[in-house]
Amino acid sequence: MDSLQNVTLKTQSGQTAVVSTYAGHLLSWTNAEGQDYIFMSKNAVFAPPKAIRGGVPVCFPQFSNFGPLAQQHGFVRNKQWRLVESNEWSVTLSYTYDGTEFPDYPHAFELITRMELCDDNLEQTLTVKNTGSSPMPFTAALHTYYTVSDISNVTVEGLKGLEYLDSTDGRKQKYEAAEAVAFPGEVDRIYLKAPEVIKIHDSGAPGGGRTYEVRKRGFPDAVLWNPAEAKAVAMADLGSPEWKRMVCLEPGLVVSDPVKLAAGESWSGAQSLRVHRPGVKL
Numbered sequence: 001m002d003s004l005q006n007v008t009l010k011t012q013s014g015q016t017a018v019v020s021t022y023a024g025h026l027l028s029w030t031n032a033e034g035q036d037y038i039f040m041s042k043n044a045v046f047a048p049p050k051a052i053r054g055g056v057p058v059c060f061p062q063f064s065n066f067g068p069l070a071q072q073h074g075f076v077r078n079k080q081w082r083l084v085e086s087n088e089w090s091v092t093l094s095y096t097y098d099g100t101e102f103p104d105y106p107h108a109f110e111l112i113t114r115m116e117l118c119d120d121n122l123e124q125t126l127t128v129k130n131t132g133s134s135p136m137p138f139t140a141a142l143h144t145y146y147t148v149s150d151i152s153n154v155t156v157e158g159l160k161g162l163e164y165l166d167s168t169d170g171r172k173q174k175y176e177a178a179e180a181v182a183f184p185g186e187v188d189r190i191y192l193k194a195p196e197v198i199k200i201h202d203s204g205a206p207g208g209g210r211t212y213e214v215r216k217r218g219f220p221d222a223v224l225w226n227p228a229e230a231k232a233v234a235m236a237d238l239g240s241p242e243w244k245r246m247v248c249l250e251p252g253l254v255v256s257d258p259v260k261l262a263a264g265e266s267w268s269g270a271q272s273l274r275v276h277r278p279g280v281k282l
Ligand SMILES: O=P(O)(O)OC[C@H]1O[C@@H](O)[C@H](O)[C@@H](O)[C@@H]1O
Pocket: 051, 064, 072, 073, 143, 167, 188, 189, 223, 225, 250
């Protein structure tokens, strides 16, 4: 079916990535043993315009409610994108908006996402072109869901000393004191001016543990999210025990430097993902 067309990328060593033209969405990234680094809920619904629960949804032109739209995370994750080009190891997709469908967002733009799979690295770039005639404000995030063995085995490194907005507590601004951020319950935080490199450690991953290294460019902030039991069971496309198998770390352009893109100008941001496993050369 055209609206759910998938493109598969492959490396010589046997890694694969699957990208959907629906929502410009990365659906999976597996290693040669078939283990998926990217979480996809078993309850995900693949029926446009429903957003897909898992993978890497693109939140644009608004992250969460940081913008004028009523629709959380914007609207491009509910739209069909156009396949621009693809080969064995890369794919480029584009979504064009003429500024008319959403009266609260009267800004024409073209959004382009490009994904490149190398043997130890998956790189995703997001480029926005303001094709309208007035300045275009936006926020954004690459809402990346990682597969984990169990959330109780997970810690996140690189956030110590940052200010964050706690979305579980009225977005109060707080200070991160932990070297290793753990998940004793619901975590929903926007870390402001987060560093370029953040690491997710999963001590229970097959083969003695796994570290996801997330390197971001152009996105100042980072969102960390796991809903925990109570919120997850209220989400029909997540539920229990699925929430225990995921964590989201989202390079975001949320609060620190909201962009106001001049007519005709472009903005670009990227994330580069790498996985380290003890004793395994990817
Ligand atoms: O259910 P959605 O719209 O996909 O959002 C999922 C989550 O996305 C995260 O980025 C937000 O910080 C959470 O607050 C939100 O619950």
